[in-house]
Amino acid sequence: xxxxxxxxxxxxxxxxxxxxxxxxxxxxxxxxxxxxxxxxxxxxxxxxxxxxxxxxxxxxxxxxxxxxxxxxxxxxxxxxxxxxxxxxxxxxxxxxxxxxxxxxxxxxxxxxxxxxxxxxxxxxxxxxxxxxxxxxxxxxxxxxxxxxxxxxxxxxxxxxxxxxxxxxxxxxxxxxxxxxxxxxxxxxxxxxxxxxxxxxxxxxxxxxxxxxxxxxxxxxxxxxxxxxxxxxxxxxxxxxxxxxxxxxxxxxxxxxxxxxxxxxxxxxxxxxxxxxxxxxxxxxxxxxxxxxxxxxxxxxxxxxxxxxxxxxxxxxxxxxxxxxxxxxxxxxxxxxxxxxxxxxxxxxxxxxxxxxxxxxxxxxxxxxxxxxxxxxxxxxxxxxxxxxxxxxxxxxxxxxxxxxxxxxxxxxxxxxxxxxxxxxxxxxxxxxxxxxxxxxxxxxxxxxxxxxxxxxxxxxxxxxxxxxxxxxxxxxxxxxxxxxxxxxxxxxxx
Ligand SMILES: [Zn+2]
Numbered sequence: 001x002x003x004x005x006x007x008x009x010x011x012x013x014x015x016x017x018x019x020x021x022x023x024x025x026x027x028x029x030x031x032x033x034x035x036x037x038x039x040x041x042x043x044x045x046x047x048x049x050x051x052x053x054x055x056x057x058x059x060x061x062x063x064x065x066x067x068x069x070x071x072x073x074x075x076x077x078x079x080x081x082x083x084x085x086x087x088x089x090x091x092x093x094x095x096x097x098x099x100x101x102x103x104x105x106x107x108x109x110x111x112x113x114x115x116x117x118x119x120x121x122x123x124x125x126x127x128x129x130x131x132x133x134x135x136x137x138x139x140x141x142x143x144x145x146x147x148x149x150x151x152x153x154x155x156x157x158x159x160x161x162x163x164x165x166x167x168x169x170x171x172x173x174x175x176x177x178x179x180x181x182x183x184x185x186x187x188x189x190x191x192x193x194x195x196x197x198x199x200x201x202x203x204x205x206x207x208x209x210x211x212x213x214x215x216x217x218x219x220x221x222x223x224x225x226x227x228x229x230x231x232x233x234x235x236x237x238x239x240x241x242x243x244x245x246x247x248x249x250x251x252x253x254x255x256x257x258x259x260x261x262x263x264x265x266x267x268x269x270x271x272x273x274x275x276x277x278x279x280x281x282x283x284x285x286x287x288x289x290x291x292x293x294x295x296x297x298x299x300x301x302x303x304x305x306x307x308x309x310x311x312x313x314x315x316x317x318x319x320x321x322x323x324x325x326x327x328x329x330x331x332x333x334x335x336x337x338x339x340x341x342x343x344x345x346x347x348x349x350x351x352x353x354x355x356x357x358x359x360x361x362x363x364x365x366x367x368x369x370x371x372x373x374x375x376x377x378x379x380x381x382x383x384x385x386x387x388x389x390x391x392x393x394x395x396x397x398x399x400x401x402x403x404x405x406x407x408x409x410x411x412x413x414x415x416x417x418x419x420x421x422x423x424x425x426x427x428x429x430x431x432x433x434x435x436x437x438x439x440x441x442x443x444x445x446x447x448x449x450x451x452x453x454x455x456x457x458x459x460x461x462x463x464x465x466x467x468x469x470x471x472x473x474x475x476x477x478x479x480x481x482x483x484x485x486x487x488x489x490x491x492x493x494x
Contacts, residue, residue, distance in 0.1 A: 015043070024092070048072055048073055055081040063076060069225055129146055129216060132146075133211070135211045141156040141162045148430045150426055197217060200284075217287055235437055248338050252378050254350075259433060261286055273319075277318050281322050284296055305326065313333070320343070322345070331360060358454040358457065380433050382433060383482050384428035385429055387419070387423035387429045394413065395413060396411060408470030409470045443460045
C-alpha cells in the first residue's frame with residue numbers, strides 16, 4: 001500500500017504509487033483524455049473528497065476544472081512528473097495482460113461453483129466489463145469478458161465445474177434448474193465491496209452444452225458527466241445549452257451498441273431533477289436512477305410505449321425520456337408532448353441524423369409538428385481507440401485518398417496498430433464516440449416544410465454547417481486516436 005509522506009519544502013504531500021492498487025471506478029471519475037491533459041489521476045474517494053495525484057497541485061484553475069468534471073471536492077497530492085503517464089496507463093486498465101494474470105493467480109483448485117462464479121463477477125465488476133460469457137465450446141469451457149467493447153479471453157475454470165456453475169446461476173436468478181433444453185432469461189443482483197450491480201442473465205442451450213451470458217449493469221458505466229462521453233468540447237458546450245431548454249425533442253440515433261442509452265442516461269442525470277419532474281418509459285429499464293420515475297414496457301399486458309407515454313403525460317412531467325420511437329402513434333404523442341412544454345428525449349434506430357429526420361417524415365407525421373419540436377438529432381457510434389503503445393503512422397496513397405474522399409473522409413496520414421502486451425495483442429484500448437450532430441435550424445426546417453427528400457435535406461444541412469460523421473472523424477484519425485479501418489467499418493454500416 002501507499003505511503004504518503006510530507007516533504008518539508010513542498011506544500012502538498014508527495015505520494016509514491018508504485019504498489020498502489022488503483023480502483024478503476026475512482027480513476028474514471030476523471031475521463032482518460034483529461035487525466036492525460038491535466039497530468040492528474042484520481043486515487044481514492046472518501047465522503048465526497050477525491051484525492052488526486054497531480055504534477056501541478058498548486059494550479060487552482062486545474063483543481064476547479066477537475067472538481068467540476070468529477071463533482072467532488074479535490075484534495076491534491078503531488079506526484080513525480082516522470083511517472084504520471086505510466087500510472088495513468090495502469091490505473092485506466094491500459095494493460096489488458098494484467099486481467100489474465102491477476103485472475104490466474106487467484107483461482108484455486110479447491111474453488112467450487114459458488115466461489116468461482118463470485119470471483120468471476122468480482123473481476124468483471126472491477127474491470128468494468130459489460131458482459132461475462134461462460135461458454136461451452138466442444139469439450140472445453142471458454143470464459144470471456146467484454147471490456148470497452150472487446151472480448152478478452154481469460155483462463156477457464158475446470159470443465160467439470162461448468163454444469164454446477166450454470167446451476168448456481170439458475171439458482172441466483174430464480175430460473176428452473178431442471179430445464180436444460182430451452183433458453184431462459186433472468187435477473188439478479190451482485191453485491192460486494194459496497195457496490196450493488198444489477199445482472200441480466202441469459203442461458204442458452206447450445207449443442208455443446210449450456211452457455212451463460214451475464215450482462216453487468218455497472219452504474220459506473222453510466223458516466224457522471226457529459227464530458228465523459230467523448231464528444232468535442234464545443235459540441236458539449238452547445239449540448240449543455242440545448243438541454244436547458246424547457247421544451248422540444250432531442251433524438252439520439254445509431255444502431256444497437258452505439259452508446260445511445262449511455263448518452264441518454266448521462267444527459268438525464270445532468271438535468272436538475274429535483275426542480276423538474278422526470279419520467280421515463282423504457283424497454284427494459286437498464287439502469288435505475290433515483291430521481292427518475294421509471295416505467296417499464298410490458299407488452300404481455302398491453303402496456304407498450306404509446307400506452308406508457310399517454311400515462312406519463314397525465315402525471316405532470318417536465319422531462320420525458322422515451323426508450324425508443326418505433327411507430328407512428330408513439331412518435332405523434334412524443335412530438336405533441338415536445339410542442340406543449342415538455343423536454344423529450346428519445347432514440348431512433350437509424351444510422352444517420354438526416355435519415356432520422358426523414359424517418360419521421362416517412363411516418364406521415366405533420367411537418368409542422370416536426371419543425372416545431374425537433375431541436376437536435378445526434379447520431380453516434382462507439383469506436384475502439386488505438387493502443388498508444390503500438391501504433392505507427394502511415395502515409396495514405398493518392399488513389400486511396402480519392403476513395404476516402406468519396407466516403408467523406410479527408411485525411412493524409414493514419415495510424416495502424418500491431419498489438420502488444422499492453423493491449424493484450426488487440427491493438428485497441430478503450431473506446432470513444434464517433435458522431436454527427438444535426439441542429440434543426442431554419443434551413444433544415446424549410447426543407448422539411450417544403451416536403452423535400454432525404455438528399456435535399458442533407459445538402460441544405462451541409463450548407464448550413466452540418467458536419468457528417470466521416471468528416472468529424474478526420475482529427476481523430478490524423479491524431480492516431482482511432483484507426484482508419486475502424487472508421488470505414490462504421491461508415492459502411494451507414
Ligand atoms: Zn498495443
